[in-house]
Amino acid sequence: MNTATGFLVSPVTIGSFVLPSPLILAPLAGYTDLPFRLVCRENGAALCFSEMVSCHGLAYRQKNTVDLMQTVAEERPFGVQLFGSDPEHMGQAAAIISTHPVDLIDLNMGCPVRKVTKRGSGCALMKDLRLAQTIITTVCAHTSLPVTVKFRSGWTEDTINGPEFAAMAEAAGAAAVTIHGRTWAQGFGGLADRRVIKAVKEAVRIPVIGNGDVLTYADGMQMMAETGCDAVMVGRGALGNPWVFGPAGQPATLLDRLPVILRYLELSKQYLPVTRVLFKIKNHTSRFLTGLQGAARLRQLIYAAGTVEEIITLLLQHNDSDRDPED
């Protein structure tokens, strides 16, 4: 392990971009908007992805879909994640993405949600390698950006094909792959299987990003050491905890967390239509309080607040030294 960079051997290159550290923020629909991604970048995330973007939404230039690609110079590099099952539409969408300030395109071939899989998208593509391959080659033909592919270990425990899928993706032109070590059948339950992540690493020469159950920086280092993967993607472990991207971890007191929480709120005011998404802002803010004394009461007050300014005042007024622990 190179203790200066955190990489096992040397920094990972995706396309022409060299990752400054091995921890990446996962795409999380409903959560990884621009303010949250910026806070993660500022706290050590090497790279962040948009929430998944529908190829049809892009082809029809739907505003809500296009808005998911919102970025700023400080965030770059920035990856947009695309989902869909029609190669033609996926290619068109990739061409549209390439006209935006975006550094790489990730293809979602791991989403287990029925709304997505019933249309043949997301993890359903792990059952149709030929179609998945056509999508990857078509997308690569429509963009000069590096294309990465995110998938699961397989459909069920009896049909693990992550390594084969990774080899297909590499042959089709992927610049890197992300393997979430759970099957479609597992959904988000059970544990990610690191043996499959290791097998994927052994199956390809392109960089492999391991994903699943990384809750601390140390977990990430351990996943890399155990599987040989080149970098690690953090999903749920980053919610309320952008400190996961640095070796020091999450501060124990509100006072020490406050600068990051206030920064998130400032960025939200700057970049989000706050009145429309106030509930989401409250949700993120509440998650930042996990484990703190008096968090339960403070959360109640935050959810009752009517503006971001009110939330800021509540945080500043809160004295966490004389409250009961929340659990």
Ligand SMILES: Cc1cc2nc3c(=O)[nH]c(=O)nc-3n(C[C@H](O)[C@H](O)[C@H](O)COP(=O)(O)O)c2cc1C
């Ligand atoms: C609320 C939520 C939203 C997610 N949205 C996406 C998404 O848009 N695209 C995607 O590829 N994966 C998505 N995922 C899966 C995560 O990116 C990640 O693969 C999974 O949570 C496992 O990593 P973790 O154990 O670190 O959370 C989502 C997961 C959650 C919990």
